[in-house]
Amino acid sequence: MRREVETIFSLVVVMDELASEQYRARMDALSPKERMARCTAMLKWSRDVISRQVTSELGPMPTTRLKLEVAKRVYRSDAFVCQLIDEALAKYSG
16 A cells, blocks of 8 residues: 555656656746736736635725725735735825
């Protein structure tokens, strides 16, 4: 049984390496414009995921507040930026 598990693990590692190589080759083949478009799409996807999490936790809200709440999560490791976002939220909330 142990030998079978080791064999399966080895296959998974090889498959992962092959997939990584293929991914890198495809990314290297992209033009700068295509790379930027891909980065932009990934950023939008990430913000959309966070937006759904915020909405799920806090409920529906105006677009401006949602953008600020998302920004607060994106920049939560930067105290200065979070302070600016909190100030904007306080002004927005009235």
